Amino acid sequence: MGAWTDMAFILVVVLDLFLLASSRLGAAIRAVALQGALLSLLALLLTSSGHSPGHMLVVAGGAFLIKAILIPWLMFRAIREMAIRREMEPLVGYVPSMILGGVGVVLSFAFSRGLPLPTHEMHPFLVPTALATVWTGLLLVVSRRKAVTQVLGFLVLENGVFVFGLLLTDFMPVMVEAGVLLDLLAAVFVMGIVMFQINREFASLDTDALSSLKD
């Protein structure tokens, strides 16, 4: 059991690194979907030490439905509608962003022990994985040009927050978590509409086009 949980956490971090390196949007969306599925699996794997299995089951099922199925489906629809396949010129190249991601992973694993936590730590990898995933999401949001990749970055960021939230599942009511998941879905929905608008206006998804003035 312990080994499987370890592997799931490590796979989440490896997927972070993969996302920083991949230029194909399809592969990146699949990676985000897999990460979402892993998160719901982690929610189940960590139940044994929790108190209310029913609660965890709802959280895991909701996360799987929204993060691993619904949102990837929406994203695939978006890239099909807008006929784009890959991120062409990121602001920060793939190798530098991978190195930055690696630095983030190292720092979060090295220093997370010193962080004071309000509860006991459920798993030694939980906090560093959350920090590394949040860091990856931030990097993706600021270093990519295409709106689709930025949305993916936002999703990764949210995945990191979700991992951190696993720490507090005993205290958080189901309604709050369901609300967070619905918010996420709504946000991706709105972003999809915005992406469609950008695409129609500029015939590309390059967000740099938004910063140039026009009559």
Added chain:
Amino acid sequence: MILRALFQIGLLLLLPPFLLGVVNRVKAIVAGRKGPPLLQLYSDLRKLLSKGAVYSRTTTWVFRAGPAIGLAAVATAGTMLPVAGQPAVFSFAGDFVLFAYLLALARFVTALAALDTGSSFEGMGAAREVSFASMAEPALFLVLVVMARATGSLSLSGMLGPALAPAWRAAAPALLLSAIALFVVALAENSRIPVDDPNTHLELTMIHEVMVLDHSGPDLAFILYGASLKFFLFGALFVRLVADVGTSGFWAAEAAFVVELVGFAILVGVVESFMARLRLTRVPQMLVGASVLSVFALVLLLR
């Protein structure tokens, strides 16, 4: 004891060309061809050794020394590698540094010999080979450091010896990550397909093959044999890391080792058959990715 050492050296010297034959056979079968015989490289080597060498007037002794030093360096590195978990012929604390740098020495003399021909084409190949190697080397070292840390031993014999099985039980995720990184490094170092195509003779895409265009006869035989030996070394490192079958008897362990090496060759052949060559700009990305993976493995261990 002497007999066993002799057997291990014999395995090291005789098996490598067969492994490359296995890789080529797998590629041929996947592509629907019959392919060359499994022992083709032995015949090639015999043919090349019986021929004379041709030297250009612009070359100096550096060009002639290159293949010999290269082969000697790789063979010496081979004597430090434990075969099937038995202690290696030479073994001392820190020998993995010498192991890595003997391989680097072989690459250095090959690149030097290529530059010595004065051909701009070979110079380009040398530049590519060296720049990729500079990115593969940190990854290789990080993998070795992870293994050293996991087993608590500073020599290759200790890292790949009996201490490996308990290390897998204690730190399986870290070792798994470093095994993936090691496989990527092995493909890059042996100029296999995602990085370089060993069969290509198209000048825009060649890396390793460019550097040896001017060598002929016994020199070319040395280079081909050295390349197969290097493949054997990385294969031995990899199979020992991932597939440590705890057989006790000496001969059983050796037999399992040979079977595993053939399995490694089949794996490489399958990867080559189903993957396209990466663009040159993507290769550094893959190698840096391998380094980052092994840094992650090291962090997991050091925690």
